[in-house]
Amino acid sequence: MGRYTGPACRICRREGQKLFLKGARCYMSKCAIEKGLPAPGQHGSRRGRKMSAFGEQLRQKQCLRRQYGMQELQFKRFFQEAHRRTGVTGETLLQLLETRLDNLVYRLGFAASRRAARQFTLHGHIAVNGKTATIPSMLLKEGDVIEVRDRPRGRDLAARALEAATTQQTPEWLTLDKKAFRAELISIPTREQIAPVVDEQAIVELYSR
Secondary structure (H helix, E strand, O other): OOOOOOOHHHHHHHHOOOOOOOHHHHHOOOOHHHHOOOOOOOOHHHOOOOOOHHHHHHHHHHHHHHHOOOOHHHHHHHHHHHHHOOOOHHHHHHHHHHOEHHHHHHHOOOOOOHHHHHHHHHOOOEEEOOEEOOOOOOEOOOOOEEEEOOOHHHHHHHHHHHHHOOOOOOOOOEEEEOOOOEEEEOOOOOHHHOOOOOOHHHHHHHHOO
């Protein structure tokens, strides 16, 4: 099964919360969640039914996976990597997701959404530690430097994205020099610093079945 390329707002409606998949539109009144639209499909208005424990765990997993724009097998590999590492598995999973290159490009405001950040990276506009990086799922570590390569097209796209990102603040675990289009990952974020509002323990329990 290929990557989902349909309407992003449909995903937010399915999960019943904002996943911030469409950049500035998610902060406007035209947002599907702001309008109170039901889940898509014939039975979307029947969301009030009580879910089983498995259903709740599945929804938490789907919500997190869709927020970061990942396919199931790729997401499961990230979970397995988090499980292998020391520490709390759920928190480690979130840290791995946050330190993906495409997510960092989005967090820094170089792209309006994670989907746009993935494309921006694939097109060779980003360099990590001075070397061109074209793998969106690349994991960065503390001290790594991210910058938009000195090419007119990439710099222009990043400048427009930064100008439009008036409601988005740079996380405290990143430093950003907007004039130089350069940033640094100064620390691995803690659970309190990570934005996803999910119950990561439910995801751990789901994969532990």
